Amino acid sequence: VERWSSYPSVGLPPPRLAEIFREGDLGYVARQMELFEEMEEKDAHLAAILQTRKMAVLSLDYEVLPYSKDPVDEAVGEWVGEMIYRIPGLEGAFLDLLDAIGKGFALSEIIWEVASGKAQVAELRWVPQKRAIFGDDGKLRLMTPDGPWQGVEPPSWKLMYHRYKARSGSAPRAGVLRVVGWRYLLKNFALKDWAAFNEIFGMPLRLGKYDSTASSADREALFQAIRHLGSDAAGVISKSTEIEFVEATSRAGQNPYQVMAEFCNREMSKAVLGQTLTTDTSGGTGTYAAAQVHGQVRRGLVLADTQALATTLREQLLRPLVGFNFGWDRPVPWFRFKYEEEKDLKTLSEVYRNLAAMGVPLSAEHLSERFGILRRRARRLGR
Numbered sequence: 001v002e003r004w005s006s007y008p009s010v011g012l013p014p015p016r017l018a019e020i021f022r023e024g025d026l027g028y029v030a031r032q033m034e035l036f037e038e039m040e041e042k043d044a045h046l047a048a049i050l051q052t053r054k055m056a057v058l059s060l061d062y063e064v065l066p067y068s069k070d071p072v073d074e075a076v077g078e079w080v081g082e083m084i085y086r087i088p089g090l091e092g093a094f095l096d097l098l099d100a101i102g103k104g105f106a107l108s109e110i111i112w113e114v115a116s117g118k119a120q121v122a123e124l125r126w127v128p129q130k131r132a133i134f135g136d137d138g139k140l141r142l143m144t145p146d147g148p149w150q151g152v153e154p155p156s157w158k159l160m161y162h163r164y165k166a167r168s169g170s171a172p173r174a175g176v177l178r179v180v181g182w183r184y185l186l187k188n189f190a191l192k193d194w195a196a197f198n199e200i201f202g203m204p205l206r207l208g209k210y211d212s213t214a215s216s217a218d219r220e221a222l223f224q225a226i227r228h229l230g231s232d233a234a235g236v237i238s239k240s241t242e243i244e245f246v247e248a249t250s251r252a253g254q255n256p257y258q259v260m261a262e263f264c265n266r267e268m269s270k271a272v273l274g275q276t277l278t279t280d281t282s283g284g285t286g287t288y289a290a291a292q293v294h295g296q297v298r299r300g301l302v303l304a305d306t307q308a309l310a311t312t313l314r315e316q317l318l319r320p321l322v323g324f325n326f327g328w329d330r331p332v333p334w335f336r337f338k339y340e341e342e343k344d345l346k347t348l349s350e351v352y353r354n355l356a357a358m359g360v361p362l363s364a365e366h367l368s369e370r371f372g373i374l375r376r377r378a379r380r381l382g383r
Contacts, residue, residue, distance in 0.1 A: 006031060009038040009188075017185055024172040027134035030143075034130055036103050036177040039184050045265045046180065049272040054098040056302045057309060058091060061338040064318070067331035077333035080321050083120055084335075093124035097309060100164035101272075103129050104175030105140075108160040110317065119324035121317070127159065138170065157320035162312040179271045187264035194257035274301055306337035345371060 008020060008031050017035075024032035040047045064084055066077030084090070093108055100106035107127035113120055133141050133151040140161055141151025163171055172178070214222075269276045275298060313335045322332050348370070356362055 005034050005037075007038065008035045009042065012185060012188070014185060017181060021178070021181070024178075025170070027136075027172070029132055029134065029172045030130040032172060032178075033103060033128070033132075035181075036175070039177060039181070040102065043184060043187070043268075046184065046268055046272075049269055050102050050176075053101055053272055053301065053305070054095060056298075057098060057305050057337065058094055060306065063336055063338065065334040065336055067333050073331060073333070076322060076326055076330060079325075080318055080333050083321060084318070087121050087124060089124070093126070094309065096124075096126040097160065097162040097312065098305070099129075100162045100175065101305065102175050102177040104164055104173065104178065105129065105132070105171040106162045106164075107132065108162070110158055110160060110320075112158075119321070121321070124160070124317075134170065134172065140171075157316075157323075160312065160316045162309065164308065176271050180268045183264040183267045183271075187261050190257045190260035190264070194255070194261070197257065273298055303339055306339050310335045310337055 008016070012035075020031045020035055023029070040050060064077055064081035066074040068074075087093070096108055097106045107129060109125040109127050110121055111123040111125055113122040127142070131143050133143055135141060135151070139153065141153055142159075143149070143151050146152055164174055164176075166174055166176065266276045314332060318335060319332050322328075322330050352362060352367065352370075
């Protein structure tokens with residue numbers, strides 16, 4: 001429950017961060033997951049790039065395809081597709097599972113129901129990662145009232161477990177937030193110091209000067225004038241006194257705190273998006289070739305994310321749907337996100353015009369799909 005969160009990021013020093021990560025390595029991931037939640041809440045840049053990574057997948061069309069052209073497989077695929085499209089909040093469930101990109105893994109509970117003699121999915125309910133615990137065998141368990149410390153293994157086909165495997169190793173160490181944790185800490189220190197600097201030196205130093213012949217009353221009047229000058233913007237002092245404003249200056253014309261924060265932002269962008277060209281706020285510009293390379297890196301990440309999510313959905317959601325209703329020996333349909341490279345439609349239309357002139361048969365359905373004129377998107381058609 002959220003109200004029992006321990007908020008581990010409050011006053012986070014390096015030793016405590018290392019301790020939280022060590023707990024995660026031992027399988028106790030509660031504090032690590034709470035820290036990751038706070039990192040997304042507190043760091044606008046980190047939240048934005050993670051959202052960009054997730055939205056790149058959620059913006060794609062998706063479909064369920066039959067396992068083969070066999071009539072039975074096609075009928076099974078059509079039925080499973082209809083059941084999937086009917087799940088309420090399906091795209092929200094996708095977003096929950098994509099949380100594995102940052103945290104290493106994500107969980108979603110399958111709420112089953114029986115209707116018209118068929119097992120169907122009534123809901124996909126998000127399960128907080130902080131409830132998870134990993135034993136010495138590496139198996140996932142959930143902390144429940146029956147197993148508050150050691151956890152219990154979830155029933156078969158009851159829990160979807162999506163793993164983001166960017167590298168080999170245990171799930172608690174696989175998420176990109178584990179990579180950017182130390183950069184987040186350094187940036188947090190830089191921002192705190194920057195705020196303290198602005199509080200102390202943001203306004204110029206008001207330095208009062210008085211003549212050696214000034215009386216005690218003149219000096220007191222000068223002191224009071226300096227104290228109230230910032231808010232009142234007015235004051236009356238003797239001619240024998242003087243007020244000077246001394247501006248704070250940074251070395252070499254650079255703000256070291258801003259430099260550190262921007263460096264950490266670039267490192268976070270590299271870890272999450274694989275590039276910095278689309279998020280660099282330093283004012284620099286890249287060449288067209290660099291933009292192409294960075295675009296290819298980002299497309300590769302999107303393709304990997306869609307394939308990983310589609311595999312999880314097929315193995316842990318479509319598999320039990322087919323097994324419960326058609327038998328466990330029946331082949332499972334395919335789940336696919338329709339990811340396509342950006343195309344020059346003008347050039348592509350000229351290619352199709354030439355093909356048509358050569359007598360190549362081209363169906364209206366194929367052209368509509370190729371050019372995106374009529375999207376057969378199940379979620380938009382309300383299927």
